[in-house]
Amino acid sequence: MEFRAGIIIGSGSASFEMLRHLTHRLPIMTTPKWVTNRTQPIAIRDVLWYLSQAAQLPRPVNGIFDIGGPEVLTYEKMMQAFARISGLRKRWIIKVPVLSPGLSSLWIGFVTPVPTSLARPLVHSLISEVVADPAKSVAAIIPNPPQGLLNLDQSIELALSRTTENQVETRWSDASMPTAPWQKAQSDPSWAGETILKDFRETITDATPESIWKCIESIGGDTGWYGADFLWWARGVIDRIFGGVGLRRGRRDPEHLRIGDSLDFWRVEEIIPGKKLKLYAEMILPGKAWLEFRLEDVDVDGKKMQRIIQEAIFSPRGLGGTLYWYSVLPLHAFVFPTMLRNLVRSAKRKDFHKNA
Template sequence: MAERRALVTGATGYIGSRLVPALLAQGWTVRVLTRTAEKVESRPWHDEVEISEGNADDEEDLRSAMSGVEVAYYLIHSMDGSGDFVERDRNLAKSFAQCAETQGVRRIVYLSGLYPPGEKLSTHLGSRKEVEDVFLDSAVPTAVLRAAVILGAGSASFEMLRHLTDRLPIMIAPKWLSTRIQPIAIQDVLRYLVKAAELPSEVNRGFDIGANEVLTYKDMIDRYAAVSRLAKRRVRTLPVMTPGLASHWIGLVTPVPSGIAKPLVGSLVHEVICKEHDIATYIPDPEGGFVSFDEAIRRALDGPQPIALRPDVDAENPGRISAADPQWAGMTVFIDEHRSTVDASPEQVWSQIEQLGGEHGWHVPDFLWRVRGLMDRAAGGQGHVARREPGPLHEGMKVDSWVVELVRPGESVWLRSRMKAPGVARMILSVESGSRPQQSVLTQQAEFTPAGLPGLTYWGGLWAGHKPTFAAMHRGLVRAAEDAAAGSLARPASH
C-alpha cells in the first residue's frame, strides 16, 4: 500500500492534538507544522510524526511542510481578535492555498463554523466564511466541514457551557440562550475529518455537520445539569446584552478568557443548525448513530481533572480532558501550595511522608481534625478516622480519612479525601533532589474541585481554617525530616 502523508497545522490546538493520533491510527504518515519542535515534544506521538518547523505565514516554510503531502488540514484560527485578524486570516488562507497548489497537494480539509446563509454574520464567523471561500475558489479541491458547538472537554464551547452551569444555579443571561443550536461530539467531528481526506477529487464544497439533536443553549444548560447531577438551573434572559458585554460577563464568571468567549458568543447570536446533510452521500452516518448530547457530556466528565493527573489524548475517548488542553479547561481546581527546600535527603523526606496518619498524625493539632470530623459526621459521613493500614504506601490504601489515589514510591503520593464535601479534595505530596547533596525540595498541594455553587461556597467558607492548617502541616513535615537527618548524622557509624 502506498504511503499516505497528511499535513496537520494547529497540531497543538484542541482539534489538532486529537486529530493527529486519529490519523496515525488509520495508517496515515503525519507531518505537523509547528513554530518550534519543543511545542510537540510533550505529546506521546511526537516520535511518530514528521516535524516541520516554521510559520504558516512564511511561504518557504509552507512549501517545505507541504512537500510530498497528499492532504493538508487547515486548523488555524485567530480567536483572540488581536489586531486585524480578518486580514491576517485571509492572507494566511491565500498563502496556504497557493502553496498547496504549487506543491501538488490533492486536497485541503478545513474545519469552519456553522452559520446561517444570507444573514449578516459576526466578525469572527464572517472571517471563517471568508477563509472557506478562499479555499473553495482555489485550484485545490477542498472539503469544508462546518460545525457549531463541539462537545468535549477542552473545547472552548464546552468549557463555557460547563463553567456557566457549574457555577450559576441562577443566572440572568443574554437572549441568545434561546437560540437553536445543533451540537456535535468531538468523536464525530474527528471521524468526519479523517474520512474527508478520502473524498473523491471532484468534491469541492462545504458540508454542515451536526448530530441529531437541535437544542437551545438553555436546553444544553438543563441537560448538562441533569447529567452532572446538579440542581435544576434557573435562567432568565435579558432582551439587551451585546456580544462584547456578554463575553466580559463570561470572562468574569468562568475561566474562559474573554478574548476567546467573544467569538463564541458572536456565533451563538445566530441560529446554527444544519441546513443540509449531504455529507452522508460520501461519509455514511456512524453505524451506532451519532454520540448523543448526554453521552458526550458523560464522556467529557470522565477522568481526572487536576492538571498534573491529566492523561494524554485518549484514542478511545477523545472527549475527556487531556494534557494537551489549556490550563483553564476542565473542572475548576482550587490549589493551596507550599514548597520548601529541606536539609534532608529525598529518601529521608519520603520516609516522613510514609509515616503520615495513624499514631504519627499530620503535624497539626489533633483537635483540628476532630472538628473537621464532627462536620463530616453532621453531613452524614464517617468523620475523622485516625487509623491507617500498615506497610508502605500503595494505591487504594486507607490513611485515616484519606485514600491513596496514586503513588510513585520515593517521589510523590496523591491522597483523596473520604470525607463528605460538595466536591473532591486531594492532598499531593512530592519530593525531589535539591541543588546540593543531602538536600531536597518538598512540595505540598491541597486541591479542591468544587461541585457547583455549594462547592465554591464550601471552599470559601473553610479557607480561613484550611490555610493555616496546611501551612502547619508543611512546616511539621519539613521539621520532622530535618530532625531525622540531623539524628542520622549524630549517630556514630557502626564498625
C-alpha cells in the same frame, strides 16, 4: 471540503467551555432571549470521524457541508443537561429582553475564565439558530460513525470522563500525558476544562530522603497530620455529623501504605515508594479533593538536598464548591505550612536519632 458545525462538545471547544463554566458557577442566571434558540451540538469524537474520513476520500471533493449530532436542542436545555450530568441542581434561568450581545459577552468574561474577546463572537454566533441543513448533508459522501452519532448526554459524559474517573492533572508532567481528544490537553487554553483549584507548597531540606519518606508514609492515624490536629479532628467530626466517614477509620498499618488503603477520611490513590503519595478525599465535600506529596532530588551549591512538594487539589462542584474553597483558604494558610514544616522537623529528628 469544508465542514460547518454548531456547538462542539468537548474540552477546549470555546462554546462548550462557556456552557460548562456558566452552568457550574451560576445556579441562578439572567440570560438574553437567545438561550431559547435551537442548535445541533455534535461530539468532538464525531467531528474527528468526519475529518479523518474526509482525508481518506479517493478524490478531492469541493463543497461546504453541515454536520451535527442527532438532537436539535436549545442552549437552555443544553445547560440543564450539563447541570444534571455534573450532579448539580437544576439551574434557574431568567430570560430578559434587554441584554445585548455586548453586555452578555462582558458578563461572561466576568463570571467565567473565557476571555471577553472570545466570548463576544461566540455570543453573536448564538443569536442565530445553528441547525444542520439537510440539503448540505455529508451523508452521501461520508457515512455516520459505525457506532452512531453521540447524543448530547453521551457527549457531555465523554467530555467529563476525566473528572468522573478522578483523573485530574496535578502537575505539568501529568498534563503532558496523552489524553483522548475530547478531554483537556496540555495545548488547550488555561480556561479550558474543569475548574481545578490548588494550594501548592514546597520546601528544600537537608534531611535524608529515607527519613522524609518514612514521615510521609506514616502520616495520619496515630501519627496525626503534623500539626493543627484539632482542626483535622474538628473536620472529621463535621464529616461524621453529615454522614461521612470521619477520622475513625485510622490506617491499616502504622508505617506502610499501599494503593486502596483507607487513611482517616482519605484513601491512597497512588503511591511510588520514596517519590510520591497521592490521597483522594472521601469526606463529604462540594467537589473532589486530593492531597499529594512528592519528593525530588535537588542540587544546592553542590550539595544533594531534597525538595518536598505538598499540594492540595480541589475540583469544585458548582458555585458552592468554589465558595467552599475560598472560605477555607484562611485555614489552609495555617494548616498546610504547619504540616510541611513539622514534617521536615520530624524527618530531621529521625536523622538525629539515627546518627546519635
